[in-house]
Structures are given as C-alpha cells and as structure tokens.
Amino acid sequence: MxxxxxxxxxxxxxxxxxxxxxxxxxxxxxxxxxxxxxxxxxxxxxxxxxxxxxxxxxxxxxxxxxxxxxxxxxxxxxxxxxxxxxxxxxxxxxxxxxxxxxxxxxxxxxxxxxxxxxxxxxxxxxxxxxxxxYPGPRFGVAGTRRLAGVERRPLIGTIVKPSVGMGPEATAELVRVLCDAGIDFIKDDELQADGPHCPFEARARAVMRVIDACAERTGRKVMFAFNITGDLDEMRRRHDLVVELGGTCVMASLNSVGVVGMVELGRFSQLPIHAHRNGWGYLSRAPELGWSYVAWQKIWRLAGADHMHVNGLQNKFCEPDESVIASARACLTPMFEGKPCTVMPVFSSGQSARQAAGTYAALGSADLIFAAGGGIMGHPDGPAAGVGALRDAWEAALAS
Incomplete structure (x- = not known):
C-alpha cells in the first residue's frame, strides 16, 4: 500500500x-x-x-x-x-x-x-x-539515564505512599529516607496534585531541598517526577517552578490532559515527561472493544512522552504478563526509520524484588524504570531495605 x-x-x-x-x-x-x-x-x-x-x-x-x-x-x-x-x-x-x-x-x-x-x-x-x-520525546531512554546518572541497569524507583494525606514536609522526609537508601527515581502518585493539604509549590520546594542536599553529599541527583497535571496554564507554571528549583522530571496523566494538553506540554517542557496511563482500563479491558496499547502508545510518544507506564508482571490489576511485555516492547520499538522516537517503559503495580528476573528474561532489555510502591514502602525492614532488595534482585537478573 x-x-x-x-x-x-x-x-x-x-x-x-x-x-x-x-x-x-x-x-x-x-x-x-x-x-x-x-x-x-x-x-x-x-x-x-x-x-x-x-x-x-x-x-x-x-x-x-x-x-x-x-x-x-x-x-x-x-x-x-x-x-x-x-x-x-x-x-x-x-x-x-x-x-x-x-x-x-x-x-x-x-x-x-x-x-x-x-x-x-x-x-x-x-x-x-x-x-x-511531532518529533516525539526530547529525552527518552538516553536523556533519562543521563539526568538520573544510571547506566546499564534499570532505574529503581518508587511512588510516594500513602498516595495522599501527607503534607509537604512529611513528603520531603520520606524522600530523604529514600534518597539516603540510594533510590534512583521517585514519583508523585497520580492522585497527588495541588490539594490544600499538600500544595504543589510547597511540596516541590520541600522535596527539592532534600534532593539537593543528598546530591551535595553523593554527587548524584535523584530524579523526582512532580505531578503537574492540570489546565495548560497550571501545567506551565508548575513546570517552570520545577525547572527553577533544579528538578529533573515532571509527570502528567495522559487521559486527564488529553492529546492537545500533552502536545503543548511536549513543546514547552525542558524536562523529561513521565506519562501516567491511569484510566487505561476503560479503553482496553473489554477484549473486543477499544484500543490495544501498541496503537495507543504511539499517539503519546509523538506528543512528547519520555516515560510510559506499561503495568508489571504478576501485577495487582487484570492485565496478563504477555500483554505487559508486548506493551514495553512497543515503547522500545522505533516508529520511523532513522527517527527512533522511543520511550522508556515504566513497570509498576504490585512490583517487588520477585519480578525482576522474570521481567528481564521476558523483555530482554534493562531500558526501563522499575517502580515499586508497596514493594519498597512495605518492606518489613523499612524503605531502605526495600530499595536494597530491588537493586540486588536486578543485579542478579542482569548477571544471570
């Protein structure tokens, strides 16, 4: 044709x-x-x-x-x-x-x-x-690795939990614990935006103070994806604040901001865009209706997403493992000859150290963010032990 x-x-x-x-x-x-x-x-x-x-x-x-x-x-x-x-x-x-x-x-x-x-x-x-x-992601895999200071292995990440309920200083204290534990990536939960109990500006300033202090000690800046989802003007103001504070990532909920919102964010963003797919189930869960992820992710890649969620193996939702891996492979597959336009897949949803080996064996690539919320926060010996367990599991997987 x-x-x-x-x-x-x-x-x-x-x-x-x-x-x-x-x-x-x-x-x-x-x-x-x-x-x-x-x-x-x-x-x-x-x-x-x-x-x-x-x-x-x-x-x-x-x-x-x-x-x-x-x-x-x-x-x-x-x-x-x-x-x-x-x-x-x-x-x-x-x-x-x-x-x-x-x-x-x-x-x-x-x-x-x-x-x-x-x-x-x-x-x-x-x-x-x-x-x-639509040139697609400005950062993608290579730019994300450069800003996070992580090569060869996946970025080990987590989500601020509880999702909502903590104020700016409590959030910053949790980030301090995670930074001290050697985490690579942290993100706001998609439910945390700019509520009265945790205003965006106060949260961003408190979190970046902690991240900067850790970077001064270690020489490595943890990547934090601040949820800037909102109206276009709100997203621009929040993005500009994160840039001013020296942050290295912003996050937006795709189905909430829509195609036009993501295109505009992709045009003005100076930072990697962590694209969250919350709501994906209503587009996909009926097997004979809606979208496949293979088709859907192409729209958002072109719009400028740098990271895209793909669920995870043995996840807490309804998606089978083979679908998760197909989604991740699609994110890493070039769309145009000579213009890769690839994005970094984000594995999340019920992930822990036990899925590391299977994820690497099935995907055949370490170009991913492996985000465990409960798998880190709920570790019996605390978040630091959770980070260590994930890092050890991935080192073992890559060495096998």
Missing amino acids: PAQRITATYRIETAYPLDEAVETMAGEQSTGTFVRLPGETDEMRALYGAHVERLTELETVEAPSLPGAGVPKGAGDRPVWRRAEVVLSWSPDNFGVSLPNLVATVAGNLFELRPFSGLRLLDIGLPEAFAEK
Missing part, C-alpha cells in the same frame, strides 16, 4: 457480511454516511474515502461480545457472528498532519456503529510527515 497513507488495523466482530460491514466502517470515517449521498462522487471517494487494504476472516462465535449490535435482515434466529482483521487507510489530505484529528479518524464513531458487536484498534501506521511535525 502507498507509504504516504495513514493506516489502522482493527479486529472486528459482526453478524453482517464482512465486506458490507467493513465498507460501513470506511464510509463512516471518511466521505460517507449510512446512505450514499448525491455529492459523494466516485472521484471524491477515490481521493478521500477510506480504502480497505486488507480483510482477513478469523473465527466465528455463537453470541455477540457487546450489547446493542444489529443483525442483518434475513439472519434468522441464529445469526453467525464473524470476527476478522481489517486494515483501513486514509489520505493525509483528509485532515492534515494532526494528532487530535488522527484520533478522531481512526478511533471515532467506529466504536458505536450498530453492525459491530466488537471493534478494537490494534495498530496505527503513519507517514514520515508526523515525525517531522
């Missing part, structure tokens, strides 16, 4: 003839609607209509995966629900080189179409023009 076209790969489920159902998808997301319109000429369809590049029939199922799906006339009492994989393509002339409008095209009204009892976006392919307009 022409390299300059935008492509999207889907898994679909429908009781309609596959050709008919797929043409409905193509029309809905380009020139057409549910009926052929007088102004929709053959020339217009050829230039701007979505093309069906490939259609591969898969298995059949006895019942629809999702409610509300229609059945064609004449299907009888026992319709056949077919699954298939389909690749659609669009001309970039439809909407230009625009991430927000890309999302509206490849993941818009498709999910509501009545002929489908299942529709999941599996992957996206983009022309080089997107890499030219």
